[in-house]
Amino acid sequence: MKKGIITALVIILAIAGIALVLKNNKKKNAEKTAIVAEGSGAVSVRTEVAKKEPINLDFSVNGVFAPIQELNYMAEIAGRVTAIYVKEGDRVTKGQPLARIDAEILNTDKETAEANLQNAIRDEARYASSFQTGGVTQQQLDQAKLAVKNARLRLQSSQKRVSDANMRSPINGIVNKKYVEVGAYANAQGTQLFELVDVSKLKLKVNVDESQVANLNLGDQVPIKANVFPTDNFEGKITFIAAKADASLNFPVEILVENNKKNTIKAGMYGTAVFKFPHLAPTIIVPRGAFFGSVSSNQLFVLGEGNKAVLRKVVAGRILGENVEVLEGLKEGETVITSGQINLVDGTPVVPVK
Incomplete structure (x- = not known):
């Protein structure tokens, strides 16, 4: 019986203690709420007055x-280099000889092509004469004319190869690098000979x-x-x-x-x-950090009546370093909030700090 009474008293005392703690906590919370209500819960922000400034785009x-032009000069024909006419640092003009490749075989090919062309021309003349008397057909005469044409093209090709044996500068410039020496063998379209700039x-x-x-x-x-x-x-x-x-x-x-x-x-x-650019007329400039989120959001907070943050829609212009041009939505002299926006919504009480 006595043990039950003691247990009941302990429970009663515990309940009384919990009630006392809850009452004290409620009192403290009420005091904090009163302080916030009195305005101490406003968000601290930094501000700056919007003003017009001349735009300097310089x-x-x-x-x-x-270099305006640079060229890696490659060999156009295969052969052994027999002469080099320039050295590194030389200034050259377009068409000036740079080096020469052994053209003995090329000259032989050219002479053969010339002889073949003369034979083809004589054959064409004979066929033309025989055609007049009915000795050959039109087809045979046409083949003779085609042979002359092909022989002439082969001669032109051999003449071009002989000409390419004398390597000439394709540009005006300076020999910046020389990659070949006399006696070296150059492969067609594979051996770099000079760097011209x-x-x-x-x-x-x-x-x-x-x-x-x-x-x-x-x-x-x-x-x-x-x-x-x-x-x-x-x-x-x-x-x-x-x-x-x-x-x-x-x-x-x-x-x-x-x-x-x-x-x-x-x-x-x-x-x-x-x-350098002409200076433009003054326009409203605000710090880049004044924009809520990013410049592309076209939103910023201004300081409204009663020190409350007012969300404002604007039209941003050019980004000028750390500043941004504002084309519409903001007047000169208005106060713009430049930091602390992350804690703000439209109508949040604020405290400007220096």
């Missing part, structure tokens, strides 16, 4: 100079992003600086703009540069293209 980009003009190859390429046009004049000649000013002209971006979402651009200064630029040197 930019510079680095690239590498490439033309650096009278150069191509500066650069890559620009989508916001930059939109302002470029073929034929635009571009100031060029060569890194190794900082005091020289070169001028270039845009000759190529890629119609498609590369894997890194950049657009290759080529600029033709006249290499006619006292200090000659060499292919492979680094250069800088300086793109």
Whole structure:
């Protein structure tokens, strides 16, 4: 009996203790709720006033100079090299002899082709005379004429091979590399003999992003600086703009540069293209980070009455580095929230911080 009374008292005391704890927790929660209700639960954000600024589209980009023309000269006929007329570093003109291949066998073939052509011409004359008297048929005469035509083509082919034995430069340029020596055997279309480059003009190859390429046009004049000649000013002209971006979402651009200064630029040197544009009228600019999610969302938060975040739909223009042009939906002087948007919805109380 006594044991049952003790057990009941313990249970009663435990229940009373739990009730006391719950009451204290409820009181604390009520106090916190009151604090939030008083405004201490507002989200801290950073802000910036939207203002109009002049747009400067100027930019510079680095690239590498490439020759206007470069050629790996290959042997066109097989034979042993009997003479080389140029050395590395020599300047050559189009049609200038570079080397010669032994043409003894080729000359023999040419003489044989000439003899065959003369025989075919004589045969054609005899057949034509006999045809007049009925001694040969029209078909035999036609075959004789065809034989003359084929013999003439074989002679032209042999003359071409003899001419190819004297290897000539197909471009104006400089002998950058010589890969053959006198006495070496060259295989037709298989042996590289020379590397020829033309650096009278150069191509500066650069890559620009989508916001930059939109302002470029073929034929635009571009100031060029060569890194190794900082005091020289070169001028270039845009000759190529890629119609498609590369894997890194950049657009290759080529600029033709006249290499006619006292200090000659060499292919492979680094250069800088300086793109300059007229300054445009001031327009509203906001930080890129002000956009909710990304610039393509065309949404941002502005500071509304009562320090509440107001979600605003805008029309974004050009991306200018870390800033973005706003074409519609925002007025000059409005306060834009630039950080803390992840915690905001339309109407969230906010506290601007410095």
